[in-house]
Amino acid sequence: MSAPAEVEVGRIVGTPVERKEDKKLLQGQAQWVDNMRQPGMVFLGVVRSPYANARITKVNVDPALAHAGVVAAWSGADIADEWQGSLPCAWIPTEDQIRHALEGNICRCTGYQNIVDAIEAVAR
Amino acid sequence: VRNVSLTVNDVPYELELEPRELLVYVLRERLGLNGTVVGCDTSSCGACTVLLDGESVKSCTVLGVQADGGTITTIEGLAENGSLHPLQESFHQHHALQCGYCTSGMVLAAASLLAENPSPTGDEIRHALEGNICRCTGYQNIVDAIEAVAR
Numbered sequence: 001m002s003a004p005a006e007v008e009v010g011r012i013v014g015t016p017v018e019r020k021e022d023k024k025l026l027q028g029q030a031q032w033v034d035n036m037r038q039p040g041m042v043f044l045g046v047v048r049s050p051y052a053n054a055r056i057t058k059v060n061v062d063p064a065l066a067h068a069g070v071v072a073a074w075s076g077a078d079i080a081d082e083w084q085g086s087l088p089c090a091w092i093p094t095e096d097q098i099r100h101a102l103e104g105n106i107c108r109c110t111g112y113q114n115i116v117d118a119i120e121a122v123a124r
Numbered sequence: 125v126r127n128v129s130l131t132v133n134d135v136p137y138e139l140e141l142e143p144r145e146l147l148v149y150v151l152r153e154r155l156g157l158n159g160t161v162v163g164c165d166t167s168s169c170g171a172c173t174v175l176l177d178g179e180s181v182k183s184c185t186v187l188g189v190q191a192d193g194g195t196i197t198t199i200e201g202l203a204e205n206g207s208l209h210p211l212q213e214s215f216h217q218h219h220a221l222q223c224g225y226c227t228s229g230m231v232l233a234a235a236s237l238l239a240e241n242p243s244p245t246g247d248e249i250r251h252a253l254e255g256n257i258c259r260c261t262g263y264q265n266i267v268d269a270i271e272a273v274a275r
Contacts (some may be wrong), residue, residue: 018216021224022215022216022221023208023223025221025224025227026212026215026221026224026231027200027203027212028157028158028159028160028199028200029200030224032225035158036150113228
């Protein structure tokens with residue numbers, strides 16, 4: 001079987017191929033999700049703890065709600081009932097992910113391995 | 125609310141800005157210049173880099189009111205009469221972009237470098253780009269693209 005006549009040998013393989021999408025990307029004309037606006041669209045911001053390991057004693061969302069245009073503000077406690085468990089995952093969590101999710105929880109009987117095992121058993 | 129005068133890509137604007145408004149959101153939300161993008165919002169990534177009075181700044185770390193009276197160039201203002209700026213053309217020729225999200229910032233950081241130092245060494249180019257992150261791992265080609273324009 002011979003190559004189609006119009007294909008020049010070495011024209012594509014081993015030769016830089018010019019990208020077709022660059023002109024928009026280089027001139028700031030690309031459409032990013034962040035550019036899109038839909039009717040009724042609102043924005044969500046997540047405020048995370050500034051401390052790597054700390055206990056939350058209180059979250060006050062009132063100052064956030066006091067801002068003009070704020071639709072809603074929730075703390076983790078406010079939406080705790082929205083989940084079946086404490087690990088909202090769209091996939092089966094790995095052991096590393098389980099350990100990461102438990103980083104804010106201290107056990108002083110050193111029972112972490114069994115805690116991880118217990119969670120893994122439910123996740124499977 | 126403060127009255128702020130800005131010249132962006134040769135167009136003069138008179139704006140009423142809240143003191144808290146960041147320059148990047150002034151450009152994106154108020155002026156509709158979406159070529160300047162927000163990558164990290166914490167001045168780590170450089171995706172929002174624009175030229176303010178000829179020098180590169182991270183527009184997520186500049187307040188709109190701080191730019192009062194200033195002249196700004198964004199990625200939309202680089203091409204002239206429909207032809208790409210030499211840096212834009214060189215980025216294209218050298219495959220210096222993949223997804224393109226860092227590209228506006230990279231090109232403007234490079235433009236600022238070349239305005240300051242028209243013949244930078246490879247090391248000087250890399251040093252000048254330290255504030256700009258590319259996650260498609262395109263640094264080598266970006267440096268090549270800038271070197272080609274610098275010569």
